[in-house]
Amino acid sequence: MQRSAISVRGLSVSYGSTPVLVDVNLTVVEGAGVCITGENGIGKSTLLRCISSLQSPDAGEIEVFGGPPGSTPEFWRAVATTVEPPTWYPGLTAREHAELVCRAHGVDAEESGVDEALERFGLASHADAIPPSLSSGQKQRLTLALILLRPSKLLILDEPEQRLDPDGRATVAAMIAEYLAGGGSVLMASHDDAFSSAAGMSPISMTDLHPVQA
Numbered sequence: 001m002q003r004s005a006i007s008v009r010g011l012s013v014s015y016g017s018t019p020v021l022v023d024v025n026l027t028v029v030e031g032a033g034v035c036i037t038g039e040n041g042i043g044k045s046t047l048l049r050c051i052s053s054l055q056s057p058d059a060g061e062i063e064v065f066g067g068p069p070g071s072t073p074e075f076w077r078a079v080a081t082t083v084e085p086p087t088w089y090p091g092l093t094a095r096e097h098a099e100l101v102c103r104a105h106g107v108d109a110e111e112s113g114v115d116e117a118l119e120r121f122g123l124a125s126h127a128d129a130i131p132p133s134l135s136s137g138q139k140q141r142l143t144l145a146l147i148l149l150r151p152s153k154l155l156i157l158d159e160p161e162q163r164l165d166p167d168g169r170a171t172v173a174a175m176i177a178e179y180l181a182g183g184g185s186v187l188m189a190s191h192d193d194a195f196s197s198a199a200g201m202s203p204i205s206m207t208d209l210h211p212v213q214a
């Protein structure tokens with residue numbers, strides 16, 4: 001039997017008196033790539049935030065690799081997410097951020113291919129720049145390069161294609177496809193069907209998870 005990377009049962013979230021998620025169910029089996037689609041405001045980010053443990057639901061159960069999200073160091077070792085925007089360390093360059101991420105996760109920066117990752121994401125000539133000086137698309141490229149440099153078993157990505165030009169989208173789609181081919185699991189939200197399909201993701205509409213509309 002296939003094991004679940006993510007299992008969501010009966011998830012409900014309201015903001016004040018407005019229900020946003022009502023009895024949502026979702027399973028992502030290990031090794032699968034699932035892309036949540038749906039109109040603005042339908043609740044995709046809310047769902048990803050709950051699964052990333054960054055928000056508590058009003059009702060329902062979430063399991064990530066068989067346990068509650070966010071409660072253990074093992075969760076954060078297994079799960080890499082861009083649901084929260086990154087914090088940049090003052091005075092550290094893009095390359096130093098990449099080296100720091102590798103070091104924090106116990107992997108050798110050279111073996112992990114920091115320079116290759118910066119090159120692949122079109123950031124080689126910005127490796128010695130501090131992230132706040134980068135354009136919004138370059139910051140997004142760096143955020144994704146950092147996520148993909150560190151070891152993980154599950155990526156949770158909220159519209160990773162945002163702010164990327166066509167080349168950037170193609171690079172990120174290829175890297176997600178490689179991550180899946182290497183046995184990783186991916187859950188993302190996206191408005192770009194071509195990007196999602198190039199990344200090898202299976203689309204699922206929020207309305208199918210969410211039969212009762214707010």
Ligand SMILES: Nc1ncnc2c1ncn2[C@@H]1O[C@H](COP(=O)(O)OP(=O)(O)OP(=O)(O)O)[C@@H](O)[C@H]1O
Binds near residue numbers: 015020043045
């Ligand atoms: N902190 C909050 N307080 C109140 N309402 C919120 C909050 N966060 C989200 N909402 C509302 O919940 C609904 C779902 O928002 P959410 O960001 O989850 O949607 P989404 O599907 O990710 O949208 P988009 O495609 O625009 O990113 C929206 O109507 C939004 O206004």
